[in-house]
Amino acid sequence: MTTIIDVAKAAGVSISTVSRVLNKSQHPVSQETRQKVLDAAATLYYSPSALARALITQDTHIIGIIVGDNQDPFFAAIVRGAEDVARALGFLVIVCNSDRQPDIILQYIQTLNEYRVDGILLAGGGLTDLDYVDKATRLLSMARRRNCAILSLGKQLHPGVLVSNDETLAAADAARYLIQLGHRRICYISGSDNITTTPLRLKGYCQALEEHDIPFNPDLVMAGDYTLQSAQAAARLILKLDQLPTAVLASTDQMAIGCLVALKSAGLSIPGDISIMGINNIEAASCSDPPLTTISLNMYEMGACGIKNLVKLRHGEIDNDFHYTIKHELIVRDSVAPPSG
Amino acid sequence: MTTIIDVAKAAGVSISTVSRVLNKSQHPVSQETRQKVLDAAATLYYSPSALARALITQDTHIIGIIVGDNQDPFFAAIVRGAEDVARALGFLVIVCNSDRQPDIILQYIQTLNEYRVDGILLAGGGLTDLDYVDKATRLLSMARRRNCAILSLGKQLHPGVLVSNDETLAAADAARYLIQLGHRRICYISGSDNITTTPLRLKGYCQALEEHDIPFNPDLVMAGDYTLQSAQAAARLILKLDQLPTAVLASTDQMAIGCLVALKSAGLSIPGDISIMGINNIEAASCSDPPLTTISLNMYEMGACGIKNLVKLRHGEIDNDFHYTIKHELIVRDSVAPPSG
DNA sequence: TTGTATGCGTTATCAG
DNA sequence: CTGATAACGCATACAA
Numbered sequence: 206m207t208t209i210i211d212v213a214k215a216a217g218v219s220i221s222t223v224s225r226v227l228n229k230s231q232h233p234v235s236q237e238t239r240q241k242v243l244d245a246a247a248t249l250y251y252s253p254s255a256l257a258r259a260l261i262t263q264d265t266h267i268i269g270i271i272v273g274d275n276q277d278p279f280f281a282a283i284v285r286g287a288e289d290v291a292r293a294l295g296f297l298v299i300v301c302n303s304d305r306q307p308d309i310i311l312q313y314i315q316t317l318n319e320y321r322v323d324g325i326l327l328a329g330g331g332l333t334d335l336d337y338v339d340k341a342t343r344l345l346s347m348a349r350r351r352n353c354a355i356l357s358l359g360k361q362l363h364p365g366v367l368v369s370n371d372e373t374l375a376a377a378d379a380a381r382y383l384i385q386l387g388h389r390r391i392c393y394i395s396g397s398d399n400i401t402t403t404p405l406r407l408k409g410y411c412q413a414l415e416e417h418d419i420p421f422n423p424d425l426v427m428a429g430d431y432t433l434q435s436a437q438a439a440a441r442l443i444l445k446l447d448q449l450p451t452a453v454l455a456s457t458d459q460m461a462i463g464c465l466v467a468l469k470s471a472g473l474s475i476p477g478d479i480s481i482m483g484i485n486n487i488e489a490a491s492c493s494d495p496p497l498t499t500i501s502l503n504m505y506e507m508g509a510c511g512i513k514n515l516v517k518l519r520h521g522e523i524d525n526d527f528h529y530t531i532k533h534e535l536i537v538r539d540s541v542a543p544p545s546g
Numbered sequence: 547m548t549t550i551i552d553v554a555k556a557a558g559v560s561i562s563t564v565s566r567v568l569n570k571s572q573h574p575v576s577q578e579t580r581q582k583v584l585d586a587a588a589t590l591y592y593s594p595s596a597l598a599r600a601l602i603t604q605d606t607h608i609i610g611i612i613v614g615d616n617q618d619p620f621f622a623a624i625v626r627g628a629e630d631v632a633r634a635l636g637f638l639v640i641v642c643n644s645d646r647q648p649d650i651i652l653q654y655i656q657t658l659n660e661y662r663v664d665g666i667l668l669a670g671g672g673l674t675d676l677d678y679v680d681k682a683t684r685l686l687s688m689a690r691r692r693n694c695a696i697l698s699l700g701k702q703l704h705p706g707v708l709v710s711n712d713e714t715l716a717a718a719d720a721a722r723y724l725i726q727l728g729h730r731r732i733c734y735i736s737g738s739d740n741i742t743t744t745p746l747r748l749k750g751y752c753q754a755l756e757e758h759d760i761p762f763n764p765d766l767v768m769a770g771d772y773t774l775q776s777a778q779a780a781a782r783l784i785l786k787l788d789q790l791p792t793a794v795l796a797s798t799d800q801m802a803i804g805c806l807v808a809l810k811s812a813g814l815s816i817p818g819d820i821s822i823m824g825i826n827n828i829e830a831a832s833c834s835d836p837p838l839t840t841i842s843l844n845m846y847e848m849g850a851c852g853i854k855n856l857v858k859l860r861h862g863e864i865d866n867d868f869h870y871t872i873k874h875e876l877i878v879r880d881s882v883a884p885p886s887g
Numbered sequence: 888t889t890g891t892a893t894g895c896g897t898t899a900t901c902a903g
Numbered sequence: 904c905t906g907a908t909a910a911c912g913c914a915t916a917c918a919a
Contacts, residue, residue, distance in 0.1 A: 274626065275622055289643070301638075
């Protein structure tokens with residue numbers, strides 16, 4: 206590899222001069238020598254080592270983002286939003302799939318720290334596992350000491366800067382919409398217990414019911430785990446209820462779609478017999494048949510906003526207890542209608 | 547940050563000894579001092595700098611992967627496959643979205659090179675733009691000089707190691723399946739001209755027709771650009787044909803689904819009135835109504851296999867003209883049936 | 888305006 | 904078995 210020394214020799218100047226020219230430093234350099242340096246660098250195809258530079262500046266311009274699974278449209282949108290603004294800001298993004306496994310996450314945090322990344326974006330609802338929270342807190346605080354910016358997308362049980370939706374409000378708004386259409390017997394498909402957002406959304410569902418004096422019926426709450434399969438299982442349970450609900454609210458679009466497909470193949474018409482609504486507005490939501498009514502959480506913007514604030518945090522432009530909330534939006538499509546009869 | 551020097555002091559040994567212990571080097575170290583080092587490192591929460599190490603070893607253990615858009619299920623699967631084996635092999639993955647724009651790709655190649663990544667994975671069909679090919683070739687050859695492994699997933703116009711499908715065979719197998727069911731009037735939705743794989747697949751379609759003495763009819767070939775929208779446009783053209791085809795083969799699942807939705811909403815029954823088939827087997831293919839018959843290209847395995855061979859190439863275990871072909875597979879679902887009447 | 892020298896945190900090559 | 908010390912490639916405070 207040709208180094209800055211080679212360029213200096215070729216241009217007949219010192220390496221400091223080369224460094225100044227190539228880094229657009231404030232330090233004055235005569236037009237003449239500047240050109241000599243530029244020429245030499247060009248003809249030698251000089252490619253500066255970002256590693257060596259990072260070692261000195263303490264600035265890698267690399268950001269790590271830890272997601273559950275980049276194939277999940279939810280995370281894919283986050284990654285894309287993150288990568289887009291990262292690129293605009295001159296950062297590279299390392300994507301880490303954890304499958305939500307504590308040990309993988311911890312391992313990645315450690316590795317990213319060894320690479321001295323400028324920031325770590327924790328995407329997706331935090332884990333509730335106590336041992337994990339403890340270890341993560343310790344590891345992350347180590348990173349913070351070297352000014353590594355830590356930012357969470359979605360509530361985490363360890364402290365730190367946060368960009369998130371108002372999960373409770375989102376679920377409540379979804380339920381309210383169904384209620385306003387006249388639904389009173391609304392099934393809710395919840396998520397896994399080990400994710401922090403699960404109870405938040407459930408709370409929103411309950412709140413909406415309460416506002417309209419609809420008694421909470423535990424039989425109408427199905428446990429899910431954010432997979433299509435679990436939603437299909439939930440659908441089977443729904444079909445066994447002595448009285449069918451007039452609407453189903455799933456805590457994610459994926460599960461809403463899983464449920465929709467299962468109910469349809471059981472012979473029910475959507476939304477004729479039963480309305481279905483989700484939360485998230487993943488791309489598949491508009492492709493289902495019928496298209497899914499949902500609360501759009503705008504994950505792309507979450508990712509984008511996450512990186513933006515990550516960099517701000519790194520530069521000390523925002524505080525460590527900063528919290529930003531992304532607004533959600535109701536998307537009305539054909540999977541919901543007023544209850545029949 | 548605590549450095550190797552701090553650890554050495556705390557353990558009362560030299561930094562070389564610390565390095566040896568922590569790197570599990572072959573060099574002999576007494577059990578006693580080893581333990582002292584380990585203890586010191588632990589109590590100081592020592593985190594070795596991967597940057598400094600990389601500077602010396604010339605080994606960053608970072609791989610860059612350039613994709614069109616990580617939100618596209620096609621690329622998402624590649625990224626996941628790549629990341630999985632990268633992690634297993636001790637590598638980090640930098641994901642770069644290019645939106646297939648030549649200047650963004652070139653910019654990324656350059657940046658990745660500055661970070662001295664151990665390898666670059668070029669995912670997705672190569673661009674045909676001549677100026678791009680030229681510049682990319684030059685840039686990539688620079689990277690090769692420092693033993694950066696370059697591997698393409700899908701045919702590129704610049705030289706290098708390749709992992710790919712047999713695109714032509716895949717498209718031919720798709721068409722053959724339709725023909726064997728009795729279809730003779732088969733529409734083909736092609737892709738954009740600026741991607742190398744487009745003509746390869748078209749060729750497969752033609753081959754299959756020829757094998758069965760079905761004359762090639764240019765009116766039945768619609769131009770697409772791999773988007774849902776373009777597929778809907780193609781569907782409109784299909785509907786205007788004086789005689790409807792009995793089957794449609796789209797060169798990607800995304801377009802097949804777009805076409806399917808459009809034809810359905812125009813009142814046609816699938817596969818009753820018309821059969822539809824795609825290529826790729828993205829996840830959405832099994833969620834469409836009816837589920838899509840397709841040729842599975844196994845993009846996850848492409849990504850996984852890509853990284854595996856990238857690392858091999860880096861270690862000189864395979865040659866620079868290595869070529870591996872991933873086998874495809876026919877997935878029969880309900881969107882295809884024998885022609886009616 | 889230019890150059891010299893120090894240090895960033897390691898690994899690796901030598902001597903002991 | 905252990906320890907100096909020279910790289911790795913660069914940015915920067917300081918000197919000229």
